[in-house]
Amino acid sequence: MNSSTAIAGSLLGALLLTAFPAWSKTAIVIGMQQEPTTLDPTSDATASIDGMLTHNVFEALTSVTEQGEVVPSLARSWTVSDDGLTYTFDLEQGVTFHDGTSFDAADVKFSFDRAMGADSVNPSKSIFEPIASVTVVDPATVELKLSRPDAFLLFNLAQGDASIVAPESVELAKTAPIGTGPFRYDSWTRGDRLTLARYPEHRNAADVQLEKVTFQFIADPAAASAALLSETLDAYPGFPAPEMMAQFEADDRFAVEIGSTEGEVIMAMNNAKAPFDDVRVRRAISHALDRTAIIDGAMYGQATPIGSFYPPHGKAYVDLTGMYPHDVARAKELLAEAGVAAGTVMTLRVPPFPYATRSAEIIQAQLAAAGLDVKVENVEWGFWLEEIYKNLNYDMTIIAHTSPNDMGNFARGKSYFYGYDNPEFTALWDQIKTEADPEKRDALLKQGQEFLASEAVHGFLFQLPKLGVVRKELSGFWKSSPVLFQPLAQVKWNG
Numbered sequence: 408m409n410s411s412t413a414i415a416g417s418l419l420g421a422l423l424l425t426a427f428p429a430w431s432k433t434a435i436v437i438g439m440q441q442e443p444t445t446l447d448p449t450s451d452a453t454a455s456i457d458g459m460l461t462h463n464v465f466e467a468l469t470s471v472t473e474q475g476e477v478v479p480s481l482a483r484s485w486t487v488s489d490d491g492l493t494y495t496f497d498l499e500q501g502v503t504f505h506d507g508t509s510f511d512a513a514d515v516k517f518s519f520d521r522a523m524g525a526d527s528v529n530p531s532k533s534i535f536e537p538i539a540s541v542t543v544v545d546p547a548t549v550e551l552k553l554s555r556p557d558a559f560l561l562f563n564l565a566q567g568d569a570s571i572v573a574p575e576s577v578e579l580a581k582t583a584p585i586g587t588g589p590f591r592y593d594s595w596t597r598g599d600r601l602t603l604a605r606y607p608e609h610r611n612a613a614d615v616q617l618e619k620v621t622f623q624f625i626a627d628p629a630a631a632s633a634a635l636l637s638e639t640l641d642a643y644p645g646f647p648a649p650e651m652m653a654q655f656e657a658d659d660r661f662a663v664e665i666g667s668t669e670g671e672v673i674m675a676m677n678n679a680k681a682p683f684d685d686v687r688v689r690r691a692i693s694h695a696l697d698r699t700a701i702i703d704g705a706m707y708g709q710a711t712p713i714g715s716f717y718p719p720h721g722k723a724y725v726d727l728t729g730m731y732p733h734d735v736a737r738a739k740e741l742l743a744e745a746g747v748a749a750g751t752v753m754t755l756r757v758p759p760f761p762y763a764t765r766s767a768e769i770i771q772a773q774l775a776a777a778g779l780d781v782k783v784e785n786v787e788w789g790f791w792l793e794e795i796y797k798n799l800n801y802d803m804t805i806i807a808h809t810s811p812n813d814m815g816n817f818a819r820g821k822s823y824f825y826g827y828d829n830p831e832f833t834a835l836w837d838q839i840k841t842e843a844d845p846e847k848r849d850a851l852l853k854q855g856q857e858f859l860a861s862e863a864v865h866g867f868l869f870q871l872p873k874l875g876v877v878r879k880e881l882s883g884f885w886k887s888s889p890v891l892f893q894p895l896a897q898v899k900w901n902g
Contacts (some may be wrong), residue, residue, distance in 0.1 A: 432900040433618035435881070438631055438643035440760060442624040444789050446595065447580035448567030449522060452530035452796065453788070454809045457567035457891035458645070459601060459622050464505075465570035465586035468496055468515065469561050475811075475889040477561045481510065481571055481587065491556035491843060498547045503608055504573050505591040511546040518571045519551075531568035533815060534559070537840075556841050558848055559812050566810070567892060589615050589896045599624060603895075616899035628761050635661070635876055644884050644893060646874040647761045649709040655876045662879045666887035667720045670807035670871030671713055672762060674755075674770060677801055678864060679826025682747050689863035691741035693731035695777035696770065696866050705765035710869040715856035716814055719870055720887075723852035727860040727867075738777040749778035755803045756784045758791040762871060763805040770805075770866075796824045807871045809891055814855050815840065817864060827864050 441455040448456045448465065462470055468482040479485075482496040502510040519541045522529045529535070537557040542550045553560070563569060576585040584592050589611060590603040603620040606612065623640060625631045628648030634640040635655070646652070655661045676683040676692065683689060698712040711719045714727030739749075755771065757763040764785060771781045781803075786794070794800040801824075808816065818836040821828045835855055842848040860867070873888050883898035 433616060434621070435617055435619070435641045435898065435900075436621045436623055436639065438625050438634060438640045438646070439622045440624075440626045440631075440645055440647050441788065442598070442601075444792065445581040446584045446592070446601075448570055449518075449572065450528045450530070450581065451792075453792070454807075454891050458893055459603075460584060460586070460588075460592075461567035461570060461892035462565075462588060462894045463590045463603060463620075463892070463896075464584055464588045464592055465567065465572070466588045467565050467567075467569045467571060468498075469565040470894070471562065471565045471890045473885045473887060473889065477565060480565070481515075485561075492553045494551040494553070494560065495544070496549050496551070498549065499610065500547050502587050502610060504576060504587050505585045505606055506576055508573055508575050510571070510573070510587050512543040512549040513546070514571055514573050515549045516541045516543050517574050517577075518569070521572075521577070522568070529568055531563075531566065531810070533819065534563040534566070534568060556843055558840060558843055562812065566890065590617075590620060593619075611896065615896050617895065620895055626759060626761070638878075642875075642877040642881060642884060644873070644875045644877065646876045649707040649872075649874055652707075652709065652874060652876075660878060662875075662877050662881075664873070664875040664877070664884075664886045665709065666873040666875065666885070667718065668807075668809055668871050668873045668888045669718055669811040669813075669890070670809035671716050671718065672710075672766070672805065672807045672868045672871050673716070674766070674866035674868055675804050675806060675825060676865055677799060677803070677824075677826045678828075679799060679821050680802070682745060682751075683802070683826075685745045686862060687741045687745040688747055689865075690731065691738040691745070691747075691777065692774065692779075693863045693866055694734045694741065695738040695774050695779075696731075696868070697733040697773055698728065698868060699733075700773070701766050701769050702869050704769045705762055706869065706872070709872050709874065711872070712869050713867045715860040715867055716808075716817070716865075717852065717856045721852075723849035723856075725853045725856045727856060730860050731863065735776050742778060747779075750780050751778075752780045752782060753802045754782045754784055755805070756786050756791070756795060756801045757805045758786060758788050760807075762807065766805050766868065799824055799826055803866075805868075809871065809888075811890055814852070814859075817859060825864065829862065832858055832862075 443453040443456045445451045466481050469477050470480040483499050485496045487494055523535045537553045537555050538551055539554040540552045544550050589609045591606045593602040593604040595601045601622045605618045632648050632651045656663045702710045712728045714730055755767055757767045767783045771783050774781045795804050815836050818833040839851045877884055880900050
């Protein structure tokens with residue numbers, strides 16, 4: 408190589424380093440367990456829709472921090488009347504949807520009226536039930552009148568179910584959603600990936616480093632691990648392979664975090680059909696379950712057992728795991744009292760998530776020890792939503808309820824997939840959701856946990872942990888999840 412060639416090569420190298428400095432990455436690939444069947448969080452209960460789109464593509468009036476604090480979003484401030492029945496929201500101005508149309512109070516009214524309508528398919532329609540009217544005061548101000556106080560209103564308005572959509576583009580929400588968030592929808596290759604792109608017109612766009620976000624759908628634990636190790640993925644914040652955590656902890660390329668979620672994992676029983684409409688049968692099954700063995704076998708010890716429907720990290724938590732100690736003899740006694748013969752066949756239909764499929768195998772053996780012949784059926788997510796969630800076509804199932812403040816599910820009556828309807832609990836939940844005093848509300852929540860455990864409505868298994876595996880050069884991912892969404896505006900590569 409002559410001297411002129413060497414000099415030219417050095418100059419080219421310097422130019423390349425200047426043009427592409429170290430850690431100037433603006434793209435990221437994130438692993439996801441669950442691919443949704445639709446992209447509209449206001450019409451489908453699938454948690455991954457919120458995980459990808461809420462407060463990334465869609466925004467709401469409020470948001471929530473990792474610590475669970477309610478903060479402004481599309482509403483920059485609000486006031487509440489002394490009687491707690493009137494909320495007045497002062498909206499951000501100059502905001503546009505990704506198609507260029509403007510956002511104002513009329514879009515809020517449209518979104519809420521749609522969610523509250525008689526033909527609404529909103530999966531959390533109940534959060535809008537206290538709202539008596541939505542009034543556009545002016546383009547920058549909207550007023551909500553409530554029929555009763557609602558202790559959870561501002562928190563609930565941050566959820567994906569309360570995303571603000573525009574009448575001009577709402578029909579696209581299921582397949583090509585348009586919101587006001589820091590990222591816009593780019594593409595969806597079904598069965599493979601979903602891609603978002605930075606929205607340069609967002610009011611906080613200057614603070615967003617990532618230009619492109621790709622969610623890769625990989626549910627299989629072995630495939631998820633391989634994708635991280637090969638650096639096909641940069642992060643997997645809901646990692647499905649607890650047995651692999653030690654390997655990633657020992658790998659200098661990754662940061663490993665074990666946080667909490669709002670996800671109570673339950674073995675749901677269809678209370679609307681025999682024999683699960685008999686509390687003795689439900690209590691028998693609860694005695695037959697060995698949570699320690701389930702957690703060790705399905706989660707490799709990485710989970711906290713629960714005895715009712717409330718997260719162990721919550722302020723009002725009551726440890727009720729001792730109410731139904733593992734006792735096969737007692738389980739058999741209760742089944743006999745209820746007239747359930749040994750060898751009775753039951754089905755356990757489970758969705759395709761590792762925590763569910765692994766738990767099912769262990770539970771099948773535990774219930775067999777109590778004399779029940781449990782047939783495990785592994786079903787696809789779309790089938791689960793249609794047949795179990797919508798049509799109540801099941802005996803038992805295993806699912807994580809990842810929404811916050813969702814004890815009210817037990818007050819939704821026999822049409823909800825639990826098939827559970829108890830006027831006494833419904834009255835208690837009515838007290839809980841209207842109690843403004845935090846200490847009094849916590850006391851009522853404790854009563855609620857004790858009531859549900861006493862009724863053995865379901866087999867309460869464990870709190871789903873948040874297992875995160877992320878490249879060390881990345882920051883901005885939440886360790887714990889107080890809500891279903893994960894804002895990505897602050898995620899960035901660091902030098």
